[in-house]
Amino acid sequence: MSMNLKDKYAIVGIGYTEQGRVPNRTALSFYVEACANAIKDAGLKKEDIDGLICYRYFQPARGEREVTPYVTAQCLGLSPKYLSQEANCARSHLYHALGVLEAGLCSYVVIAYADNALSSQRLIDDIDPDKAVFGQIGYPAEYAMAAQRAMYTFRTGPETWKEIAVGQRKWANLNPKAYFHNRPLTYEDYYNSKWVVEPFRVPDCCLISDGGRAYVVTSVERARDLRRPPVVIMGIGQHNPSSYIDQSTWMAGPSGAKIAGEIAFKMAGITLDDIDACEIYDCFTYTVELTLQDYGFFRPGEGLDWFKDGTIAPGGRLPVNTSGGLLAEAYFMGMTPLTEAVMQLMGRCGDRQLGARTGTREPEIILCSDNGATFQTHCCTILRRF
Amino acid sequence: MTYRKPLPQPNADTKPFWDGCKQHQLRFQKCRDCQYVRWPPSIICPRCHSQDTEWIVASGRGRVYTFAVYHQAFHESFREDLPYITAIIELEEGPHLLSNIVGCNPREVKCDMPVEVVWEDITEEFTLPKFRIATQPDVNS
Numbered sequence: 240m241s242m243n244l245k246d247k248y249a250i251v252g253i254g255y256t257e258q259g260r261v262p263n264r265t266a267l268s269f270y271v272e273a274c275a276n277a278i279k280d281a282g283l284k285k286e287d288i289d290g291l292i293c294y295r296y297f298q299p300a301r302g303e304r305e306v307t308p309y310v311t312a313q314c315l316g317l318s319p320k321y322l323s324q325e326a327n328c329a330r331s332h333l334y335h336a337l338g339v340l341e342a343g344l345c346s347y348v349v350i351a352y353a354d355n356a357l358s359s360q361r362l363i364d365d366i367d368p369d370k371a372v373f374g375q376i377g378y379p380a381e382y383a384m385a386a387q388r389a390m391y392t393f394r395t396g397p398e399t400w401k402e403i404a405v406g407q408r409k410w411a412n413l414n415p416k417a418y419f420h421n422r423p424l425t426y427e428d429y430y431n432s433k434w435v436v437e438p439f440r441v442p443d444c445c446l447i448s449d450g451g452r453a454y455v456v457t458s459v460e461r462a463r464d465l466r467r468p469p470v471v472i473m474g475i476g477q478h479n480p481s482s483y484i485d486q487s488t489w490m491a492g493p494s495g496a497k498i499a500g501e502i503a504f505k506m507a508g509i510t511l512d513d514i515d516a517c518e519i520y521d522c523f524t525y526t527v528e529l530t531l532q533d534y535g536f537f538r539p540g541e542g543l544d545w546f547k548d549g550t551i552a553p554g555g556r557l558p559v560n561t562s563g564g565l566l567a568e569a570y571f572m573g574m575t576p577l578t579e580a581v582m583q584l585m586g587r588c589g590d591r592q593l594g595a596r597t598g599t600r601e602p603e604i605i606l607c608s609d610n611g612a613t614f615q616t617h618c619c620t621i622l623r624r625f
Numbered sequence: 626m627t628y629r630k631p632l633p634q635p636n637a638d639t640k641p642f643w644d645g646c647k648q649h650q651l652r653f654q655k656c657r658d659c660q661y662v663r664w665p666p667s668i669i670c671p672r673c674h675s676q677d678t679e680w681i682v683a684s685g686r687g688r689v690y691t692f693a694v695y696h697q698a699f700h701e702s703f704r705e706d707l708p709y710i711t712a713i714i715e716l717e718e719g720p721h722l723l724s725n726i727v728g729c730n731p732r733e734v735k736c737d738m739p740v741e742v743v744w745e746d747i748t749e750e751f752t753l754p755k756f757r758i759a760t761q762p763d764v765n766s
């Protein structure tokens with residue numbers, strides 16, 4: 240993707256829904272509500288929307304059909320010029336949106352993700368028979384294997400990861416929408432938690448959530464006239480090592496974050512020192528460590544010292560996952576980190592707002608990551624205040 | 626006793642592998658042009674795109690590339706095995722194969738530890754290749 244995308248496009252509206260444990264709702268209902276709320280939040284009419292991208296990965300709940308972008312568009316009363324389903328964790332949806340905007344095919348694109356995974360109680364999302372015969376089922380073990388290899392390769396482990404779990408939980412306790420709001424986590428709690436798949440304990444693993452999230456992307460030119468202060472995309476980069484975990488030789492880094500980050504920083508024309516906060520895709524604590532390490536915030540094995548003493552927590556020198564993240568707020572794929580960055584840069588975060596209120600730097604530039612499957616995909620997006 | 630766990634579902638690509646397991650042979654595709662031994666099976670060599678392929682029988686020896694210890698069952702049929710170990714084995718011939726490490730305490734397992742294949746005949750039709758800590762001296766060390 241060419242370098243002239245810098246500062247040309249912006250995120251102008253966010254759609255939330257009720258989230259956490261929300262029984263008696265279909266996944267479709269969350270998609271539709273999140274999209275409608277994003278359109279309204281941007282100050283747009285549904286007639287303005289000419290692109291719709293529905294992110295989908297997990298299988299539908301029993302009795303529900305697949306949430307195709309068709310049915311979402313139908314329920315929103317849209318007939319867009321561009322309709323797409325991002326699937327299987329490729330995390331390229333923002334690339335797609337920028338592509339159709341840059342090509343002049345669309346003016347306003349909505350991207351959405353939703354699910355009712357918690358209340359519909361699906362235990363197994365997709366079973367690969369060649370793995371399932373050995374009991375390798377679910378993502379925790381895939382990432383646990385990566386984390387185990389990292390523990391063998393450089394200095395890391397629960398001692399490092401507890402800092403991530405505890406730091407993010409502090410942010411969640413400032414966010415009334417977070418699943419773990421009012422449920423603090425101490426180091427002792429962390430070590431006393433049950434193993435899920437060793438070396439991961441329960442607080443190392445992300446939430447499963449009901450709810451949805453959506454956002455609207457348009458050009459900075461069009462954004463000027465809208466309701467909210469736009470949040471500008473300074474840089475974006477993606478890299479897809481692609482191979483599944485059993486064939487991966489980068490599970491202890493460098494992951495796709497390295498090249499994706501280099502592309503995004505080059506486009507933005509900034510360095511790590513310019514970053515005020517990070518919203519990092521945190522399916523597991525180790526994912527946060529490896530991502531920040533691959534971006535260059537610290538060298539392999541130096542994470543423990545870097546995270547220590549609340550670096551990423553409220554009051555810390557580099558806030559990370561200020562909503563609580565996927566670990567403690569809600570699981571909406573890379574939408575959770577990206578939309579939180581936008582809300583922070585719009586100054587709409589209440590008690591968790593970066594700046595004087597939380598003893599942190601006033602946010603001008605926030606770095607976001609998205610990561611798919613088991614370190615198979617990485618997208619790095621750098622956002623700035625308008 | 627009936628076998629309650631998921632069974633292999635051989636397809637056109639993987640059938641020669643599972644047929645090999647039935648005969649207690651670990652079979653992989655080898656590229657005749659660049660000699661790369663690959664897994665999972667595929668129509669072409671991912672390294673050089675040659676279609677000229679033969680099946681070889683691997684030694685069954687390798688090392689633990691990495692592993693994980695399940696303390697919760699994600700499928701009911703594995704509950705009785707908790708805690709159990711899944712691992713990625715780096716075979717002598719090169720391919721990485723996902724399997725189990727059996728016959729030891731999870732605390733004994735370390736990355737790069739030498740392991741060797743053991744065969745579990747689970748049904749009349751299927752045999753699974755699993756691994757145990759090597760009893761033979763590691764030829765590569």
Ligand SMILES: [Zn+2]
Nearest residue numbers: 656659670673
């Ligand atoms: Zn070849």
